[in-house]
Amino acid sequence: MTVRTRFAPAPSGDLHVGNVRTALFSWALARQAEGTFVLRVEDTDASRATEEAFAGVQDALRWIGIDWDEGPGVGGPYAPYRQSERRAVYDEAAARLEAGGAAYRCYCTPEEIAERRAGSKRPPGYDGHCRRLSDTQRAAYEADGRSHILRFPMPPGATTWTDLVLGEVTIAHDQIPDFALTRSGGAPLYVLAAAVDDALMKLTHIVRGNDLVSATPRQMALFAALGHPREEWPSYGHLPLIVGEDGKPLSKRNGEVSLRWYREHGFLADAMRNYLALLGWSLAPDRELFDTAEMVAAFDLSRVSRNPARFDVRKLEAINGEKIRALPEETLVQMLRPWFEAAGVPLPPGVLESAVPLIQTRIVRLTDAVDMLRFLLVEEADFAVVDDDQLVPAVAPQLSAAREALAAVEAWTHEVIERTLRDTLVDGLGLKPKLAFGPVRVAVTGRRMSPPLFESLELLGRDRSLGRLDAALALAAEA
Numbered sequence: 258m259t260v261r262t263r264f265a266p267a268p269s270g271d272l273h274v275g276n277v278r279t280a281l282f283s284w285a286l287a288r289q290a291e292g293t294f295v296l297r298v299e300d301t302d303a304s305r306a307t308e309e310a311f312a313g314v315q316d317a318l319r320w321i322g323i324d325w326d327e328g329p330g331v332g333g334p335y336a337p338y339r340q341s342e343r344r345a346v347y348d349e350a351a352a353r354l355e356a357g358g359a360a361y362r363c364y365c366t367p368e369e370i371a372e373r374r375a376g377s378k379r380p381p382g383y384d385g386h387c388r389r390l391s392d393t394q395r396a397a398y399e400a401d402g403r404s405h406i407l408r409f410p411m412p413p414g415a416t417t418w419t420d421l422v423l424g425e426v427t428i429a430h431d432q433i434p435d436f437a438l439t440r441s442g443g444a445p446l447y448v449l450a451a452a453v454d455d456a457l458m459k460l461t462h463i464v465r466g467n468d469l470v471s472a473t474p475r476q477m478a479l480f481a482a483l484g485h486p487r488e489e490w491p492s493y494g495h496l497p498l499i500v501g502e503d504g505k506p507l508s509k510r511n512g513e514v515s516l517r518w519y520r521e522h523g524f525l526a527d528a529m530r531n532y533l534a535l536l537g538w539s540l541a542p543d544r545e546l547f548d549t550a551e552m553v554a555a556f557d558l559s560r561v562s563r564n565p566a567r568f569d570v571r572k573l574e575a576i577n578g579e580k581i582r583a584l585p586e587e588t589l590v591q592m593l594r595p596w597f598e599a600a601g602v603p604l605p606p607g608v609l610e611s612a613v614p615l616i617q618t619r620i621v622r623l624t625d626a627v628d629m630l631r632f633l634l635v636e637e638a639d640f641a642v643v644d645d646d647q648l649v650p651a652v653a654p655q656l657s658a659a660r661e662a663l664a665a666v667e668a669w670t671h672e673v674i675e676r677t678l679r680d681t682l683v684d685g686l687g688l689k690p691k692l693a694f695g696p697v698r699v700a701v702t703g704r705r706m707s708p709p710l711f712e713s714l715e716l717l718g719r720d721r722s723l724g725r726l727d728a729a730l731a732l733a734a735e736a
């Protein structure tokens with residue numbers, strides 16, 4: 258069997274990280290089996306579909322490195338892969354379901370449905386009112402010019418399937434009200450369009466979030482009604498929910514949810530792939546850091562957890578930091594350049610090359626590099642001390658001792674600078690090293706967290722360093 262999997266997002270300029278995890282798992286399954294990964298954009302809801310959102314989905318996937326063999330831009334045997342361009346396919350399926358008696362026209366308005374429900378103890382959902390309309394009633398509704406939708410009544414019984422994640426799942430059909438297949442006017446709803454396409458595109462595995470478990474019996478019933486041979490039905494694997502720190506579904510209320518946010522805040526695509534793979538799956542106990550090829554080789558849906566997966570930004574940051582550390586220096590230099598440009602921080606030739614080795618082990622996000630090196634790159638007039646609360650009157654004596662000693666240094670190298678500052682502040686003033694250098698660090702770099710101090714002073718040069726110590730002394734005196 259050739260494995261064919263798909264990612265079927267509703268278009269959105271801000272793909273939710275949970276959807277990206279779904280895409281990653283589905284993609285990994287196809288890549289491991291050397292099968293085919295399909296991107297199908299589910300944009301039948303015209304109110305939400307825009308060209309930007311359509312482009313946004315593709316851009317997000319390209320950025321994170323999930324490539325597709327069939328889909329927008331690349332085509333394939335079942336093109337088009339954009340559901341808004343496949344209306345005729347769904348119309349035909351809907352007509353066939355209706356003609357065969359598997360679906361019926363419902364003329365009820367939402368108000369009528371609500372009115373009938375009021376005061377009744379029936380479970381929520383449509384009451385089946387139009388299922389048994391007589392021909393005369395139907396003709397009367399049509400003559401009234403009422404619009405209709407198509408509804409699908411589940412056959413009696415239950416659906417059981419062996420879910421690749423959840424194991425055996427059984428859902429009784431009496432829990433499922435007659436559900437809508439189309440909107441009034443005939444546009445297909447998700448449940449129909451996805452079932453029609455999953456069958457037509459010969460998908461073998463459907464990987465999706467477990468919020469869609471309830472769609473599975475419906476879509477299987479549609480397969481049966483549409484004559485899709487049972488041996489060709491796909492297997493299903495429903496992934497666990499992703500929750501925030503508070504245990505509630507990850508949403509804007511308890512975390513950052515869009516892939517774009519992480520991209521814009523200095524996370525690497527490689528780190529995102531690594532971290533998202535850990536949401537419900539693991540390579541091996543105690544192995545949290547891996548590359549995507551390892552993930553693909555080891556991926557196994559049967560080892561995906563059934564429990565909600567907690568999104569932990571600190572773990573993501575730790576992984577991001579590790580991935581940054583593992584980059585060749587030259588690669589990191591290239592990756593950082595655009596961040597400096599975007600921040601409007603000038604980059605004289607060669608500076609980033611000499612500064613990257615100093616910060617590579619200290620940054621967690623790419624954006625940290627801009628913050629850490631700003632002190633080195635800005636014009637003196639634009640330099641500002643960020644952690645100015647550190648410059649209090651009590652530190653004035655050590656700042657002035659440091660200034661005086663540094664002014665007398667002959668060879669401005671980090672070795673000499675270090676020796677001078679140790680002699681002056683630790684041996685001379687008797688300060689503990691941590692307390693001795695902190696104020697100097699804040700004075701010249703503006704921050705408590707900085708690249709190594711002595712190297713920073715060397716790169717900054719003597720004049721600028723002394724000037725900043727003077728300015729810091731003035732700040733400390735005012736405080």
Ligand code: GLU
Pocket residue numbers: 265266267299447451464465466469
């Ligand atoms: N368009 C659906 C969604 O974004 C796809 C669900 C599925 O994978 O079947 O939720």
Ligand code: ZN
Pocket residue numbers: 362363364365385386387388
């Ligand atoms: Zn009705």
